[in-house]
Amino acid sequence: MGLKSPAVSYPAVPCCELMKGLSLATCASVCNMSVGSMEPIDILQTEAHVAKLRPFISSQQRTASSREEREEVAKVESSYGSSRWVLIGMNALVTGGTRGIGHAIVEELAELGATVHTCSRKEAELNHCLQEWTGKGFAVTGSLCDVSSQDQRLQLMENVSSLFTGKLNILINNVGTNIIKKTAEYTAEEYSKLMATNFESTYHLCQLAYPLVKASGVGSIVFISSVAGLVHTSSGSIYGATKGNHHDWSLSVALV
Ligand SMILES: NC(=O)c1ccc[n+]([C@@H]2O[C@H](COP(=O)([O-])OP(=O)(O)OC[C@H]3O[C@@H](n4cnc5c(N)ncnc54)[C@H](OP(=O)(O)O)[C@@H]3O)[C@@H](O)[C@H]2O)c1
Secondary structure, X not given: OOOOOOOOOOOOOOHHHHHOOOOHHHHHHHHOOEEEOOOOOOOOOOXXXXXXXXXXXXXXXXXXXXXXXXXXXXXXXXXXXXXXXOOOOOEEXXXXXXXXXXXXHHHHHHHOOOEEEEEEOOHHHHHHHHHHHHHOOXXXXXXXXXXXXXXXXXXXXXXXXXXXXXXXXXXXXXOOOOOOOOHHHOOHHHHHHHHHHHHHHHHHHHHXXXXXXXXXXXXXXXXXXXXHHOOOOOOOHHHHHHHHHHHHHHHHHHHO
16 A cells, blocks of 8 residues: 655644644644554555544444444444544554643544553653543553663563553654754754654664554554655754654655
């Protein structure tokens, strides 16, 4: 299956504001996500992917043998609103879920019925979010992880594997950071920090997640990219390069 390019739009306000109340598919367009896949994984954003999830949803209806069970499934589904998306039985890892776009994605996935794990670096903020999500009845867990560190990525994926019994349906590579300067002024350390946080982390997390995603049978990997990866946006040339890497790499990794 070939990749369908996401629609590109140029938000005048932060994406996290635009995303409030939108479906994940809509958010993908707003934020210009790069959506990649690894065989045999399909693409989250496309209609084809929605169609692929449909049998999963209806299989839940089919396996509900009694009238009471079918009514129960229908009740759960209707409690998720009029959305075309239902992710009951799916699990997801969203990196950087304590603020902004990642936070909105965690809530969107949890509202749709997915079990979600997230990570970030600040313990107090993470615990605060986890408490809030518990209060809202969402199935969300979290752990501390700096995604720019390979040791911590390994630990994160071990946690995820143990929580989700070796299977992962959705990996959202959301973490990203920026330092805005003129190209001639960046230090080598700043270059390394941006590359490690924005691009290397996604590369290695995909590698580490691959066995789990493949084992899930229905898996998707999403990169939260940026228009800065496609056109000049005054947000710094290194940031633009890291986001451009997402676009290029998601195309390559979808095929090999
Ligand atoms: N905001 C926009 O308008 C916009 C536009 C286009 C694309 N994007 C992209 O969307 C993504 C999210 O942006 P945002 O504005 O929502 O970010 P944000 O508000 O700054 O939130 C970043 C999240 O990632 C976590 N994080 C940051 N560095 C981390 C690291 N090294 N390891 C683990 N967690 C880390 C943060 O928690 P801790 O600080 O506690 O670690 C926080 O939860 C980024 O990839 C960004 O490039 C954003």
